[in-house]
Every structure is written in structure tokens, then in C-alpha cells.
Amino acid sequence: MHLSTVLVAAVACVSTVNAHVALWDKGMFGLNYPYQADDPQNQNYNNNEPVIPLKQADGRTTAQWFGHGLLGYPPKSGDFMNLPSGGTYNGEVSCNRAQTALGSPYDSTPKYQYACRPDGGQYSGVGALHVMNTYNGTVDNKWFGGSALAIAYTSDVSSLQPNDMTVISVNQNSVWEREISYEIPAGLPPCPSGGCLCSWNWIHQGGHGEGYPYEIYNVVYRCQVTGSTNSANKVQKGAVPNKCDGNPSGCVKGPKVPMYLWQADGNNLPNLDTPPNYRDNWGFADGAQNDIFTPAATPAGSSAPAATATALPSGWSSVGCMTDDVNLRALPGSSYSDPANNTIQTCVASCAKQGYNFAGVEYGQECWCSNTATLNTAPATDCNMVCPGDIWSDCGASGRINVYKSAQAPTTGEPTFLPDSDVPAGWSSLGCIVDDQSNRALNDGSTSSDTNTVEECIATCGSRGLPYAGVEYGKECWCGSTARLVSAASGCDKPCQGDPAHICGGSDRLNVYFNQALNTTSTSTSASSRSVSASATSAVSSSEVPITSISIAPSSSNSLSSSIASSATSSVVSVLATSVSPSSSVSPSSSASPSSSVSSSSSASSSSPSSSVVSSSGSQSSTSSSVSSSTSSSTIPSSSSSSSSAKATLSALSSAAASSSASSSIAKSSTASSSSTSMSSAKPSTTSSTTSTVTSTSTSAAPAATTSLPAGWVSRGCYVDSSSSRILVSSIFENKADMTYAQCIATCTKKGFSIAGVEYGTQCFCASSLTNPVPAVASTCDRPCAGDKSTMCGGYNRISILQNTAVKRRSWGNKGRPHSEMIKRRQEVEQ
Template identity: 85%
Template sequence: MHLSTVLVAAVACVSSVNAHVALWDKGMFGLNYPYQADDPQNQNYNNNEPVIPLKQADGRTTAQWFGHGLLGYPPKSGDFMYLPSGGTYNGEVSCNRAQTALGSPYDNTPKYKYACKPDGGQYSGVGALHVMNTYNGTVDNKWFGGSALAIAYTSDVGSLQPNDMTVISVNQNSVWEREISYQIPAGMPPCPSGGCLCSWNWIHQGGHGEGYPYEIYNVVYRCQVTGSTDSANTVQKGAVPNKCDGNPAGCVKGPKTPMYLWQADGNNLPNLDTPPNYRDNWGFADGAQNDIFTPAATPASSGTPKATATALPSGWSSVGCMVDDVNLRALPGSSYSDPANNTIQACVASCAKQGYNFAGVEYGQECWCSNTATLTSAPDSDCNMVCPGDIWSNCGASSRINVYRSAKAPTTGQATVLPDSDVPAGWSSLGCMVDDQSNRALNDGSTSSDTNSVEECIATCGARGLPYAGVEYGKECWCGSTARLVSATSGCDKPCQGDPAHICGGSDRLNVYFNQALNTTSTSTSASSTSASASASGSISAFISSTIPVTASSSAAVSTSSSPMVNSTTAVETSSSTASSSSAVSSVASASSSSAFPSVSSSVSSSAPASSISTSSISSLPSASSTSVQGSSAKPTLAISSSTPSSVASSSTSSLVASTSTSSSAAKSSTSTSSLKPSTTSSSTTSTTVTSTTTSAAATATTSLPAGWVSRGCYVDSSSSRILVSSIFENKSDMTYAQCIATCTRKGYSIAGVEYGTQCFCANTLTNPVPAVASTCDRPCAGDKATMCGGYNRISILQNTAVKRRSWGDKKGRPHSEMIKRRNETGQ
């Protein structure tokens, strides 16, 4: 509610309030209830919460009656009740804030003489003061019970006990008129840093048929002692008063505590048949209590309040005081507000019951629950708002939250992907994948469980003999014999329901795991995409470094979720051309080599038919821990096919393709040339191409490219982070590879890129290249529907290898490929 709304409501509602009475001061706790005093948007000038009587019939706990249960609503920082040592404190008692000087600044009507303004209600006017029943009738002084100010020399409201208060002043003829005064003893010591805590105490004298004569009133304030203070004096701890009618010598002498009784616990007086009062028959003189500096013979014991409610459920512990921000919540789950009774115990119990593993109390009244937490430590002293339902505990503050965690909660606050070392044996992580509810990534059934975890899901799928397992949205487990995998760069952020410390996918996101030993799918069965990764020193980064100029640092990791080289389905293409049976095919380098796609250094002759090539002469693909190959029935090997009987020049069609077959003839499957070609090492070296096959649209052109131009595959691109940075851009309704290459050639560029079917970009280097899944370059060229011209935020890269690129690499001009090779050789 905005301030203007509150002001109108406050002025309109003053006449309808039925209430009792409290002493109003800007230093009081609960002044702006149900809002905090420093709330700039909400001012409750019509507040009457502090005046509601604390009845015997209600049986409130100490936490509920002490300070009227409003200690979670402190005054504004810097606001105090000021008590002049040796002087007079002048204040206002009233049934409503609106009837005092602290009411609406827009209400200029004269203030009423008596504490409660008559408004026609049962407890309005002087009738609310319990000193008479007839408005403007004769006042019977015997019904004045008197009221008292008390003080405790501490600013820590969280450690304050009712018996820590010592009465310093009494006004025996109250309550009656709105304006009231209290005489303050001379020589009062100054308060500590942060001020003192004071209380106002009144006990209703009853009678006259009200029906519930036994009530107390108790309000707490932050206060300061001003004037002529004396640090040599000490306000002593008070004793419990006693009734001493007609026997002044029998009254308790010296300092005394305020009186409280008829509540559920914490009473310091027995339950009496008649109410006690702050008058001579209970040992209280009218005015300043000048005997407060003499130690009491039997000071009241502070005791431990019975109503504290800080016990935590089993397994829960405190994390501490944390920063909270409305734009980045410390606990971003659910929340509720309980202005009257919020406690740590109740909040934690509520969160635990809902299945959350973090709980937090904030701003006194708020409870927050979550399974993740952004934990930014704040000083414990920042969390200084008292819990309304447990005044001996703090419930955070403004932008501060006391956080608690279960034994299952992630230590750092954020769930993480299950480490590879903890993934069950035989299984490996393929990463975060997109799931489409209309076209599931894994199609062999699912379960939903409150105990779901990566390990449990893998066990479920493994028991069914299925090689793919995926966890989604925290509690779901999906299994598959095959997979339709499209990598996702984000969205896997949901903690596992049964293991909140680790991630189990997210909304339309799967964390997928694969077991090669369980994979019985034929090599002709295809999955739509591949997942592989490489570090900065690994295969993909090495390949990019050695073939395409890159403007990013060579030490930066190349982020990729797939490799154009490897696919879950591979095609085997073998011709009847001959090759030398004595020629050995060089093995593909491991992930630590300088290039993931090395040239074949040995010549290929025609002295033997291709069918004579044995399995032992076929080099296998690398098996690096940083690369995951999925969807094939076995680890792929390399087969050689050639259409010429002799050594092949760089323009030949000789290629390396992944296969598990050694047959001299195999059915041809449709292949795409999205794979990456390495540069030829010499004129006598066979030019190689690694070709991948997928069931999705072809990733690059199937038509021939101009001489010297080759495809470099599919990459991530966006308007905010272009991979090809230059001023060259064309958008044509008949875009083809040939058109884009022609444009870039005319402009003097050696790299061309086609995107979203119609767009063309040019450059001489790649800026921060991030390879993408080949199948995501799925937009047909506008002028050549058989060819894919990138996609949405995906660009198909083409390069002119005949153009000699400028020297680049380290400070000595050595190319990065040489640097990587030298590092591998030296072990540095």
C-alpha cells in the first residue's frame, strides 16, 4: 500500500477504533505495526496494536506478552525515548497513535484531553481507562492503578528478560488524561552505546463488570538518559514487589521490578484475586524512585524464559546471518509472513515439511524456504530484529536473513553436477541436453520419485539394460535405448529431489549419462546429435588453432558440447579401389596431441584391393577422457576408401570415416560434409576428411565448393557476440554458399559464414569460436534448399585454405599448433 493510501485510511478510521491504552513515543517497538518503522512506503498512523490488553484468559507466553510481542518491530535507527536525569519526561498515553502527536501529519484537528477519545464504542472514551463507567462522570481515584517506567542498561533486546527491568518512575494518578509526565531520578548513569531499553507498565484495576478484570499492559522502547548523568552510579537490579497494605515497614525496600502475572509463563507474582498496582500499598512512591541506586536485598532472578522456541529439527543447523537482495534472493523458493508469531523453529519446521533444505527468517516476520541458496555472509550484528514469537531469538533484519540448512543441503548453497568420480562405474556424463515434451530425448519410459538422484536413475535404467539414463526437473528419471540429444548451454539447475547437493536437469532439460557396455544399437541406428568436449589443450582447440586464425587467446578453453568429427551414427563407404596391404594407416592422435584431425602421412597405393585391409591395420579413434562418443555399438575404427589407385593429391576424394565394419562393400548412407578438414602436410600426403552422418538436416553444403574452399562446420553465433567480425554483411532471399563466398572473396576475406538461410558474413579470423552441434545448423539456404546455411544463432563456416594467412601465434611468430606440439613434446 502506498503512503498516500495509508494516510487517507488513517484519517478515515480514527473515529471507529475501540481500544485501551499505551504510552506512545517514537522510540517504541511496534510504533508502525504491522510495518517496520523505517518502511518508506507504509505508515500506519491508525495503529492501535500496542494497546490491546494482555488478558488472563488469553494465557500468552512471555514471548507474546513481553513488549506486547512487538520486539521484532524496532523503532527507526536513531529514534529514542529521551529521559532527562533529574528532570521530567512528558509523553502521551492514548488508545490510538492517530490521537497523539505521532499521528498523521495531515490531521490538524485538536487532540483530545483524555487518553481515549469517545467514539461510541464499548471501550471508547474514559470508559476504556477503567476508572469509571459513565462518560464525564465523577472519577473514583481508587481505580487509578498507576503506571510505571522501567529501565535496563542494555541495548541487546535479544538477551533482555522481564526481570532485568528496574522501575525508575511512577505516576500514581494514571491512566486518565492524554498528556502524562514521569519524574526521572537525578544522577542516572548514561546508557551504553546503542542506548538502553525501557518499558511502560500498567495493570488494569478491573471492577465495574468488564468481565475480564485481570489484564496487564507492557510496551518496550529504545531510550537514552540525558541531562546531568553520573557514571559513578549504577541502577541496581530490582526485587519483586509485595503487597503491604497498612504496613509500610513490610514493603520491599529499594529497587523493584515491574509486576507481571496471569500469563502462561514467566510470572513474577502469584495469581492474585485482586490486581496489584503501582501505588504505596505495593511499595511504590509517586514520582521518581530515588532508591534505585541501593542494591536490593533479594534481587529478582532473570531466569530462563519458558517460551523460547529455537530448537531445530534433527539434522538442521545454523548457517549464519546472510545478505538478502530483492533482485537476487538468498533463498529463492517460497515464503510467508507471520507478523505476530514468527519463530525460527516454526519457519524451519515449515520448510522441512515442504521438502526444502534451506530455511531463513528475515525482517522479523518473514520465513523463506529453498533448495538452493546464495550465501553472502553479513555480520551477526546485522541480523538484529527480534522474532515476534520468540523475543530471545533474532529473525534477520531488513535485507538480512538468518539461514538454516538440513544435513542434505549443498554446503556451498548451490547444487552442482555429480562429479565424474562419483558417477557409477561404466557410465559417463554426456552433459546437459534439451528435452522436448513432444519429442522426448529418451523414449523408453520414465519414473518420478521423491528420492530421485543420478545414482538411483542410472541403477533403474541399467537394470533394464538400457544405455542412456537422464534426470530431469529434480524428480524425474528417463531411460533410453537410443537418444535424440541436443546440447543445452543452460537450464540444468534443479537439485535432485533425493540428493539436493547435485543437479538433476531442469525444466525441459536433462542431465544424460551413457554406458557403452549396454549399447546394443546397430551402427545404422542414428541419434540426432553428438556430445563431446575438449579442453584448451585438447583436440578441438588444437584443431582450431592449427587451421583457422582465432582472435581469442590460445590458452582459453573452447567450449563445445559436440564435435563435428564424432557422431552417434557413422557411415561406412568402401570402394573397390585398391590400396597397398603393406601401407599402415597412421593412428588418430589422442586428445593431448596438437591436432584432433591429423593428416595421413603414408601414401596409399593400388597394389592390393581394399578388401584386403585387415582390422589390425585400421587405426582407431582416440579414447580420451574428455570426449564422449554415444550411440554407436562399439568404439569406432577408421576405414579407408579411395577412387584412385595411386597417391592422392589434395583435390582427391580420399577420406577417413568412422566405422566398426571392415567389409569391402557397405551400403552407403547419406553423408554431410560438415566435418572439418585438416590442412595437407605435404604434396605426397593424402588429404583427409572426417565425415559425420546424422538423421537431422545436413549441417553444410552437399554441393561442391570453389577451389581451395572447405567447410569448417557449425558454430555458435549471436548478434551480441559475432564469430566473424567485420563490416561485411549481406542478407539475400536467394543466398547460397557460392554467393557468400563470392562476396567475401571480392572483399578480400578468406573466411565466409552463412546463417539463418539468408545471411552472409565475412572475416579473416574467428572471434571466440564455440563449435555447435552439427544438427543445429538446420536452416536451408534460401537459394539452395539442399544445403544448410546455418540456423538460429548458428553459422556454417567456410574457409579458403589457398590464402596464406598472416603469421600469428606467440611473440616469436610460431603458430599455436607448433606451440602446442612443442609443449606436448617437452611436457610443459
């Protein structure tokens, strides 16, 4: 090729490559591409082949991308890149060979300050566009990804592998200007007789109009170490770097290899959406890398290491990739988001510390904890989002969660009620019972234990001679000589702390067990027993004693009769009506919604109970049933002349209350007084002629009172919420073990928001408007606030909304906004 042709070509090509650069040196492979460097007839002074980026979409093989695929074009014999040990290497980065000292010797045009020649446009003279601030002509230092020099102590290019290179120097403020320098570590050993092999590595940070998130640059050189070398030292094989933003102690220490990714093979990093860089947040100091003589803890192999879970707490293991649904969470416990540093290990450790038995990572940045799990397997390849704090591991994906479990976790994910066959001899289950902190169901003492189980609690109460034992909230054990039993259709869902495979009550829910033989307060059946039917008359005594005997006559038509024997004083107490189907067992998972109540008045003659409707399946309809009677407190009859358990007793009474008779009464002794006893206490009231009503607790809580809200704040009710479509869209989120309305409102007020939302008992969200609001039934906001059990802080996928009416409302929803757009907005906020 004639010289004139070369120079014309140089002028024509310069403006087309001013966003791409390479480090030019006479020791470069491909310096004279497409000709060999020793070709005396052809010199390509306009060469720009080494600056063409390795775009992530290209997916090249190692032979195509390593050394830019130019290892078949070695430098001229005897030409080396010279690296002065303990000194500084000075070179040139440019878009084209013609713009460097290696350009045409006949071109006397002054070289430019910047890496690339000005293009003559409005940004003439700014240099490489990769570090510009969106083409506005200014430099933005955040786009300086840094570049690195690496070395391999071999001259055999045919056997050279990408991970054979060890980074020896970094210039963090590149690329920008044409002239560049790299500090070389002191004490480098000399190269073998044929020289060493070096590489220049740069990954641009994207976002500048190239059409790709980022591009990779990799050029190889023959090099020599000059100056004061030290043969006693050895440059060690490097380890793969890791991202360690804000956590210097977590950075990979010692020698490191250059970073390769997004190619068909030969990568040592997974494909990342955010480009890695040669700066401190990836463990690279600016200047000479003086830690290269210390062996790496885990030298890089020929391929990327597989994700492992070796750092999990003892006893924890992987369950696999599972589907997750905002309407049916795989792990419906607590959660947090860590966009910068989330890892499997930190998530599992956090869940384990809080006493959970399941942990899961989702959408890269989310960590979920729970004691129960809905395990629906998804293909392992679906969980493909990289953990931001551990690029070697995957942290689920959108709608996909990597789940881990402790050794105590239920095998199926869901704890079950202790089977009747496993209940200690003599004891039987009374099912799931409502508990009230101001009026306990069992009131003879309690314990709390991290090893709590049903069996342990029964043993504790039995050793005290108490016939009732109840487990609550996983770790609590309650005992009672009497019981206030109001059955609950749901809420018993907390695994036992010492036996996560089985349930130990829940929040304000007890699993109660009863032992007939220990009911020492009962008396024997006598001739004065009166037959009780669904239409019997009820009367009470003024003192509290247990009902002594209930006998249930079997009948194919489900008509149940009971007889109650009076004590020596003929005193009798009424039985709280429970929403139990007319079967001999209580089903904690029943779909019934109990709403029955018992009303106690001072006059037996005024009793006029309404009957509830019981379907053929035994589920109670919405019609409420009440039994009005002059009655004693919360004592529940348990003793029976037959082998029937108290569980059957509850069922019989519920069935009787639901019968077609217009009234239900219990015969009283002729000596019974007409004074009543308050039902809110286990101790008989001394107040006479009073009226007391006890209503069974609904399975869904009513909206919390707002009387304690700060001035101007009001409750707006219960709304649907989910992690994929938040009703309160902002970056404000708190999850506190002592959450209250006041705490959440204070947080939102401090951040300038006029709307606060409390969810799942512990979570707080803030915003100034509601996004796509969907009102929910008030009773579904049923989670007591963790720091104030008297109020309800939302529920599962339910949020209690509070608003400052003193602030003008910007918008009460965005009903016209597409759902997909809202999800996109949330993702943008989180990222």
C-alpha cells in the first residue's frame, strides 16, 4: 500500500472511532494488522482493529476475544513493552495508531491531548466519549472505570489462558487523555528469555449512546521487566475479584486476575447488568499492585467457580428455586431489601438470627424470612439474577426465589398440627382457641422457651396437676385449671420453637389440650342432674364452679342431649358458645367464621337466645348465635360420665345452640341466686345485678382505633398491597420489631410524607399519594402492631393507611395508570 493511501485513510477513519481506544505500544499483538509486523512492504499506520470493542452481544469464543483475536499477529522481532520494576511505564491510549507516536513517521501533525482526535463537531477536543456526561461536553468522573496492566511469566502465547494474567498496575482515572502512566511494582522478577506476556484491560461503563450496556477491551503484548528486578520474588497466580462496595474488608485480597465477561466462553465473571471496574469497589487500589507476591487464597481456575452455599449457618441447606406470588408468598414472614450488598449468606444468617427456619433471596436484592413455606418448584435456570454482594451466586429473579432451610424446618414447608396419635396419653386437642391479653384463655401461669413443644408444654402443666395446656406464638406455654374457650377458624400458624414441623398457636391464638383425669374440680354425676336439650331453660348461681358432667347421646340425626349434675350447692356455670361444627373434633382449619356471643344478665327469665344456622357440612353461616343467661365466668365443663372428651363437649354445645329450638336453657338448682359474675375474669365477681357480655373473637380484626393518632392524622382503612405493586411508592421502608402507628407516622412525617401505612405488624411505608388503591375488607387487616397489640397494623398483603388531613392531598390513586407502568416505576425506585 502506498503511503499516500494510508494517510488519506487515516483522515477518513479518525472520526468513526473516537469512542473506542486501546493502549498502543510497539510490543502489541496486532500492531500492524492486517499485516504481520515484520512485513517490510506494508505498514498500516492507520490501524484501528485493536480498538474495536468486544460488545457483550457478540458472544465471542476465547480465541476470538482474548488479545482481541490478534495473537496470530505478534509484534516485530525484538520489540517489547518495557516495564521498569519500581518505576513508571508511560504509554498512549488512542482511537487509532495514526494518532500516536507509532503513527506514520511522515506525519508531523501535533498529537492531541485527548485519547481521540476532535471530530470537528460541537464537542471538538473532548476526547474519548466514554467518560463524557451524556455528550454534553463535560467529564464525569463516575465514568472512569479504570484500566489495568497484567502480566504472565511465560513467552508461550499458544498455551496462554486469560486467567494466567495477574494485574500489576491500575490507573483508576482512565481513559481520557492520550498520555497515560502506570506505576510498576518494585521487586518484579525478570522475564524468561523470550520475554513475558502482558495485557491491557478496560471495561467502559456504558450509557453513552453506543447501544450496549458496556464493552470490553483486551489487548496482549510481549513485554520485558527492566530495572532493579528480584529473582527471589514470584508473581503469584491471581484470584477473581469481587464487588465490595462500602465493605473494604470483604474485598478479595492479594493478586487478582483481569475481569472477563459476556463472551461465549472463557469468562471469569457472570454476566452483570452493572459493569465491573478497576477501582476500590472491586478491590483494586490505584497504582502499583504491591500484594502480588503473596499467594491468593483461591487462585482463579480455567473456568468460573460454581455458586456454593458453604458459608451457610450450621444445619442449613438449599431447597432450590421456587415460584413466588405476591398473592401467595413462598415465605410469608418478614423481608428486607439490600440493592448493593445482598448475598445468600447474609440473608440466611439474618433469618436464622431472628429464629426463622426458612430464608430466601429474590429479585437479586430481596431477603425473605419465614417459619413456613409454600414450596412450588421452578426450573433452577429461572433463578438467574446475580446477588449484588456476591456475583458468583444467584439470588432468585422476578417471581422466583432461592429458598434455604434449617435442619428444624418442616420438610413440606408447612408445619402441621400435632397428630392425635402423638398427643401424650390422657390428653386431647380442643383445637385453635382465641386468646386475649386482657382476658387470658388460660390463666394459671405461663412459660416461654426456645425449645417449646406441645409435648413439653403438656408435661409442664400436667406436672402441676392442671387439666388445660396451651401453646401460643411458637414459644409460649400456658396452663389453666379452668379455661375461656372461644374457637378460632384460623390464626394457629406459628411453628413450635422447639419443633418447627408442628404448630404451637399463633398471634393471640392458642392450641389448647385437655386432660379429663386432671380435672379435680369436677364432681360425680348425681341423681339431681337435669337433662339439657336445645330448648332447655338456663339459670345460674352466683359462684363459679365447673360443670360436673356432660353426657352426649349418639344420634344419627345429629341431635345431641346433655345432662349436667349439680354440685352440693347446686351451683352451675354456663358454657361459652363456640363456632364448632357438630362433630366430635375441633378443626383448626375450619372455614367457619365464628361470630357467636354469650350474654349474661341478672335475670334468668329474660333469656332469649337466637339460633345460628349450621350447614350440613358443619360450617357456621353468617347468622350469629347468642346464648343469654345469668352466668358465671369462663369455666368450661370438662368432666363426663362417658369417655367423651371436652372437645366433644364443645361440639355438642355448639350444635345445641344451633338447633331449631327457639330457646336454650340450663336447669338451675333451687338455691341458686340471681346475681351474675363477670365473664372477663377467671375470678368470680363480687358485684351483683350486673350484665356482662362475652363475644367470641372474630378471625379478622376490626380496624384499629385512631384516638391515639397525632393531631390531623386519621385512618383511611384497609387496602390491598403487594411487593410487586406497592400502594405507597417511595424509597421509605422500615421493618421494626416494635412497630406502632406513632413510630411509622413519625418516620413519614420526618421524611416529608403525608401518608403512612403499616403492614404485617412490623412494616412501615410512606408516600404522598396512593398508587392504584384497592380497598380491602377491614377485617383482613388483622395483624396486631408488634409494639402495640391493641391496634392492627395491616396484615398479609394488607396495609392500614393513615393520612395527615392537614396536608393537601396530591392524589388519591392513579386509576388510569397501566399496571405494567406501575411495576416499572417501583423497579426504578428500588434500583
